[in-house]
Amino acid sequence: MPKIGSHVSFSDKGLLNAAEEAVSYGSSTFMIYTGAPQNTRRKPIESQYIEEGKTLMDKHGIDEIIVHAPYIINLGSYKEDTFELAVNFLQEEIRRTDYLGVRNIVLHPGAYTDKDAEYGVNRIAEGLNEVLAGTKDTKVNIALETMAGKGSEVGRSFEEIAAIIEKVEDNGRLTVCLDTCHVHDAGYDIINDLDGVLDHFDRVVGLDRIAVIHLNDSKNPRGASKDRHAPVGSGWIGYEAMNNVVHHDKLKHLPMILETPWIGKEDKTQRPMYEAEIALLSRNLNGRFGDDFLDHVERIDHLLTKKDIHHRDFILNTWDLLKTDAKAKKTDGREPMERLYDLLHEERLFPDLSEEQINQRLTVWLAGKNALKK
Template sequence: MLKIGSHVSFSDKGLITAVNEALSYDSSTFMIYTGAPQNTRRKPIDTMFIEEGKAMMEKAGIHEIVVHAPYIINLGSYKEDTYELGVSFLQEEIRRTEYIGVKNIVLHPGAYTDKDAEFGVNRIAQGLNEVLSGTSETNVNIALETMAGKGTEVGRTFEEIASIIEKVEQNERLTVCLDTCHIHDAGYDIVNDLDGVLKQFDEIVGLDRIAVVHINDSKNGIAAHKDRHAPIGSGYIGFDTIRNVVHHEALQGRPFILETPWIGKDSKHVAPMYEVEIALLRGNVQDHFGGEFIEDVERIRHFFKSQELVPQAFVAETWELLRTDAKAKKADKREPLERLYDMVVEGKALEQQLSEAEINQRLIALLSGAV
């Protein structure tokens, strides 16, 4: 069975909260942070309803989940206090991950800030050696995430990932998290040459190292080094490529995790598109949402056709306009999905009254071209 899910909350009742949210999206896996990713505040892990959550997972047939390390960890820093915090905090996160029973914790390798890439690679390897030697009692692997290359972050090339791994003594405990948005933004052409990119990764790092795959579209063109995720089908990567990643023979068996942004016109109506994205990638939209959903998508398609508008082309043109025309962006900052939503509402394209999230789900389905 395809293991596909999303990042979910790990709060209130801990793992119970996470499992319930994952099931609401029809997930077969999911990813959590064991606390807020922006700070070091943590509740004791033995108070987070772990056993109860595991029982729910077993009943639902969810057998593998992923933990993501906090963003504040920077093993690439030359500042001793930042580096030491990163080492000690990551060790504690690994112990919490072990307590939950999770095999892989995803880590952004780090950033070299005022130094250079060579320093960053060496410093990160040094930190990983300390972290792994201090957690030898655990069975948790660290999954180094491929990065987009914004700022001074390390991991923007397959060579940098390989170099880190080569410099770590216990590198059998190092795996990789492949992120579609990140490698696209880093300059790897997965749209036109997915097989070639995976072959390149295999030659440099090894496909057997991949333990987790993050599936995200991108708001920017290839090699932009920006790292701005988009719902699948609404960015420069496109639905077809992401579906090809998820179903690629060389990647089967891994958990595929959505980190696509929640969307909506204001904070009260922001919602994730995970449920429809998962159904689209599984190919079971009609079974999951029903025939009326499909009919609504067709109504929206007919409406745009009557306006002589091709949604996929409109999305690409709008991203390009926002990227290149400062005056146009200042006058109208709305992103493509928001503009399409406004057209549907203002044009009364649908017969029934739906929530903003429901309309956006149908737009995501439309943009995929799979419905």
């Protein structure tokens, strides 16, 4: 059974809060930031309810989690103060990660800003050499994340990841985080040729370097270089391709982390679709939700079939329409999940269910009827 979880919050009670949230989704792994991802303010890691969190993890069979480095770290910067901050802060994050007993910290490699990609690769390697030299007393690996290619970020190709690794002296402590949205947006065809993409990665970097998978659908077509995540099944990648990643023989042993967004009107009070996505991709829908839930999905399918709405056609046509609307400066920016929710709401199909509960059922409907048989 694959280990699937989500990004969860490391809030007031640190690891305990994170583990509680992960358990509520049915996770078998999860990913945290050890503090706010956009600043350097950190509470002492020793005060973050570590033992209580580990006790809860043990109770629910969660034996491997991931840490994500803060976004403000940019090892590709030519500015000395930014580069120095990145090196020092990443070293501290690695020490915090080591204290937690976590083996991999995911890092966005960096951006070259006003320079060029070659400069960025060299600068990131320089920074990683400093970071690794200063954390030899830890057991933490740095998992370089594959990037989508927006702006001047480095890591948009497997070749750039390999070039960084080659220039790092202690590169046995470098692993890779493969992000499905990012590689799709960077131009790799994981929908129709997953085996080919993995073979390419193996030749250039080595499949044994992959330590974690980020499971994200994409709001953009392949090669768009945008990096805009979508819930599983509601983007251009689609459920079938995501499911193929999860259950691929060369990947299924890895921890897999959802970073999919909440799409809806009540974004401050509702949760992302992690619970439904995890059950769906783990092939545990009935065990998690029961027969009534699946009956609801069948009712949705009956209604939408009568309206001649097919799940994949609807998704892709809606994204095309949104692109056309944006060019024409039209105002209706409702994404596919929002439009489907509005349709069910107008039909009063489930008047007693919350928006979150309806969207959970829509998430499963978007996977297609084959998913219900697994």
